Amino acid sequence: MPEKPASDLVHIRLHPQGTTLHVPRGTPLQEILFEYGVEFPCGGHGRCKGCRVRILSGDAPWTPGEEEVLSPAELADGWRLACRSRASGDVTLEIRQWEAAILADHSSFEFRPGEGLGIAVDLGTTTLAAQLLDLATGDVLAVRTGLNPQAAYGGDVMSRIQYALSPGGQPRLEKLIRSGIGDLILGLLEAAGRGREIGDVVIVGNTVMHHLFCGIDIAPLAHYPFEPARDGLEIRESGALGWNIPGRPPVRFLPCLGGFVGSDILAGIIASGMHESMELAALIDLGTNGEIVLGNRERMLCASTAAGPAFEGARIRMGMQATTGAISAVEVSDGNFHCRVLGGVPARGICGSGVVDAVAAGLKLGVIQPSGRFAPHVQQWHLATDVTLYQGDIRELQLAKAAIAAATHLLLLRWQAERGDVRHVYLAGAFGNYVDRASAGRIGLLDFPFHIVEPSGNTALLGAKMVLCNSDLTDDFADLRRRIRHVPLAADPLFEDSFVDCMSFPEPGAQNEI
Template identity: 55%
Template sequence: MKVHFPVELLPWGRTVDVEAGTALADVLFPLGVEFPCGGRGKCRGCRVKLLHGALDPTPEEQRLLSAAALAEGWRLSCRHQVHGPLKLELAQWETAILQDESPFHFVPQEGLGIAVDVGTTTLAAQLVDLETGNVLAVRTSLNPQARHGADIMSRVEYALAPEGAQTLTRLIREHLGGMVTDLLGEAGAPPERLRRIALVGNTVMHHLFGGLNLAPLAQFPFEPATDGTLVFNPSCLGWNLPDSVEVAFLPCLGGFVGSDILAGLLATGLPQQEKLSLLVDLGTNGEMVLGNTQGFVCASTAAGPAFEGARITCGMRAAAGAISAVTASRGALECHTLGGLPPRGICGSGLVDAVAAALDLKWIAPSGRLTCGTTLPLTPSLHLSQQDVRELQLAKGAIAAGIHLLLGQAGAELSSLHRIWLAGAFGNYISRASARRIGLLPFPPEKVIPAGNTALRGAKLALFDWKSVLAGYPTLRHLGRHVSLHECPGFADIYGEAMIFPAA
């Protein structure tokens, strides 16, 4: 007879029944807790506070956590199993996932289609009536691969380990297959009405879903095994759908610039713009496209996970209780949290705000050095460290340098940019004024447009342009050129300069 124990999770107030011997990671990941280092015990991102029960400290915890933190009950959930009743306080909890409800033009067709944004961290899928364009059902979820690494390079590292790639491919195929089934069930739609499924994502997600070799992406010159459209029969994916359903993962644009950016081009109409425009996806793998009707150049830059709150002392994703906005008021920092709850940590938008406000207060020098002491206080219990500021400098420097280098490739200046679209959740919520203050987006705020989930919107548009999907969008891709930023002249110097904060 199997033995089960209750695990109470605060501040959710939920209790789950767990079989003895189950890894805590297997309990917490489906509930939204992330494991930034892939559950390897190398970071502190999966911290939980033991309020009741027994979890003896491990060697990894004794190395990463202070004696005081251990005495307070803090543990790394990736290092433990359930062997008795537990009461835990979570340092993270589920985040909202950006969907898309924007209207778009289409030619009515028969049947149903499903658009899927396969993000490194999150997944979003919508069931669309191809005759009316109406969204009939929506499903969002954490990417099940995320427990094996929060950013794409840690995901690649895991994939190169024995059986790692097979595990990641199986996880994403099984999970998305379940989401597809759930979408049809929610809408009460028979599978026979489904015509096609369009998936978009970055190059690593493209390769992992397709079961392709990731080794070329792990070494110079970092070029993919293939960047073309991947077409599947549902049965080979293990999906219980009619064989007539076509499943296609849209093509990448080159290097680490994936089909999520190609979808962004469809969603924004950048290639149809007469004036020079820029599309930027502010994520761990910062991707950007610069161009107009004359063509475009695209590139990616390793910004790291700071924009998502990872590798920050008190960082967390944009979830309830996260400090999402910070202002300077009467010589101090005033913090605002999501949901109006007591502050639990700080997310990416709050981090940008906090540093921008601290720059105005002269608490941070243009070099990034803290001038207000050894830490930057946010609340009585939360602070930013010098290393946290450095992490933001690395991230914003990578994006700013990438923009500068792309402009150089196009022979253009900052002032010649007509419009800048910000894609993704972080770009949707970040303060444009704060982004300009820290030098992340050196543009007048009125030129910057939060564009939402352009990947999902572009995937929906692709459902109505299926011939181009299957052909790999040759006309659109012919207009573009992929640039490897690290090979551009002066890359190191430009990156170094971009890390410096503007003096005012």
């Protein structure tokens, strides 16, 4: 690509964060803001207004379709859907989802104005996300994301544990993650301006991240019965973590739920509000380690299941992350398929949501059989000039989706509920945000009616923010945790049977009969 002249860059100023981004003219706002931590609840299809931004200065014409979601008054007031807009000129904009109100979307969460500033951190196995909040208003003042520096020592939690057990391993991982989050916090503080004091820091993450951050012996998590010595609320002095934060706030790592299910899921439950409703709901986090919660305010069951990395595009021959050049969606119309490529460049790979879509499309077009095999005489499927879907890719997806579907099935069984009793399915995590719900249904990954499945974004960070704004420092959520029971799937004899049952794709027009 020829280098663009400097004059073709435009400035996007984010208010009130004060950050200015320099981007090539014409870049979709979705690409710019996604990298900056903004989420697109409907997957960027212009179906919801979760990504709306308000143009405070500069010009950004609205595009056809936006008037179906935004009212004339909203459009006149400068509101636009980020997923439909491009950076056509210099603008200043504010991001709706970083204001306090969105926190209340799903639950009866009552915002309790506090004092000073707080920081919420989602400590993921792969990625880190941190937000700086004004505790008086609940507004997000700054956002920082980064990769978990421990990733150099293993991509998944088990390999991380293995490294931690090697001589000097655990202290090294602890040091890495503490300084990694410390750096993010420094970035947040710089954005906020010097001299502002921080009152509170809340961190959520899975059980392994909890142990590695807090310095709790990881050895019991290495093998059955996987019973951690300590998995409750951990409070540290920020100074003791090596962080020089004005105000020297305490740092809370929220408690785990059992097994590998940690406070990221606890936060997800809080964000979804499922713990306050009588209606039966499921929270599903589709990752390398799939996590599922099923229940209502009376009782909840949670489980984790090893889905493998297929949803993240790994172990897929031409798989890649959801970045420029990835096929992110495959649509079928009139017996033909059409690929959508991120960044509008020629496709050079396929990401998780693309794989799910491609297989759903292949099933529709008869290229792929319900057994998962290609149709006779099909060896591989060319999706684009340089991108091919291979037989082995479909197999990887089958294993991943069967793990999630079987875990869901088993929790329903243990809860003594029918699939039809579930009223809401909250999809957590980045993949859950981008996967097409119809395709996920078609391949039997989410065997629920389309309209009850709600992509819910980073519920871990959302829940952490709610805790930051709304709880006492010493709250260990004992009452909530008492209502949640962890179900160890590997020990359940029915799991394997259910896993095998869920392996094939549903026949056309049929839902999985399980």
